[in-house]
Amino acid sequence: MTDKVFERYAIFYTPAAGPFAERTAAWLGWDSAKSADVARPEIAGVDLAKLTARPRQYGFHATLKAPFHLAQTASPETLRQALDEFAQNHAAVRLGPLEVSTTHGFLALRPTSAQPGLQELAAAVVTKLDRFRAPLKEEDIARRRRSRLTPRQDQYLCNWGYPYVMEDFQFHMTLTGPLRENTHGPVLAQAHALITPVLPTTLLIDAVTLMGQDAQGMFHQIRRSPFGTQ
Numbered sequence: 602m603t604d605k606v607f608e609r610y611a612i613f614y615t616p617a618a619g620p621f622a623e624r625t626a627a628w629l630g631w632d633s634a635k636s637a638d639v640a641r642p643e644i645a646g647v648d649l650a651k652l653t654a655r656p657r658q659y660g661f662h663a664t665l666k667a668p669f670h671l672a673q674t675a676s677p678e679t680l681r682q683a684l685d686e687f688a689q690n691h692a693a694v695r696l697g698p699l700e701v702s703t704t705h706g707f708l709a710l711r712p713t714s715a716q717p718g719l720q721e722l723a724a725a726v727v728t729k730l731d732r733f734r735a736p737l738k739e740e741d742i743a744r745r746r747r748s749r750l751t752p753r754q755d756q757y758l759c760n761w762g763y764p765y766v767m768e769d770f771q772f773h774m775t776l777t778g779p780l781r782e783n784t785h786g787p788v789l790a791q792a793h794a795l796i797t798p799v800l801p802t803t804l805l806i807d808a809v810t811l812m813g814q815d816a817q818g819m820f821h822q823i824r825r826s827p828f829g830t831q
Contacts, residue, residue: 607813608815615822634825703789711772807828
């Protein structure tokens with residue numbers, strides 16, 4: 602997808618090709634690495650397509666730098682080059698185990714313990730590559746502010762284009778949109794059954810991935826840049 606012009610860009614962590622990436626792509630119904638639809642599992646009494654409609658657009662990932670429009674002074678190629686350079690000068694971060702969790706009312710994979718190195722990495726992605734981000738429009742700021750941001754989050758929104766960065770960054774890999782109380786059990790059980798067998802005992806954040814959003818709202822993997830030190 603390197604020759605395609607996208608409407609927005611983002612920097613995510615995406616897992617390397619393998620059973621973990623394949624199983625989670627199937628859960629969402631979209632493989633962003635292959636830019637292809639994937640058949641979802643069936644869960645009795647649960648409309649998984651509806652539950653995964655929003656996260657499906659992004660593909661399976663963890664956000665490091667939230668989607669942004671490209672600055673007028675930047676180009677997709679200079680962004681790709683800068684991401685490669687960034688990756689070569691950073692070391693991989695080793696996480697502990699992940700768990701399937703319904704914290705905050707939606708299903709996601711989250712670390713079971715705090716990871717200081719991960720916070721530092723996410724902050725570096727946000728700040729060192731921010732020159733490629735176009736300023737937010739007033740309507741985008743107003744929309745974000747409807748979420749009742751804290752003063753610190755509001756300042757981050759103005760500074761970095763996204764409120765949940767730095768101290769407010771929480772690594773998670775989204776599996777559903779908001780869950781109704783009566784769907785928690787079946788969805789959680791199915792996610793455990795399907796994903797736990799391929800879940801790495803230790804997740805290595807070994808690369809950053811440049812993503813592009815097409816006119817239909819779907820995100821595609823443009824380049825997965827491995828870190829210089831694994």
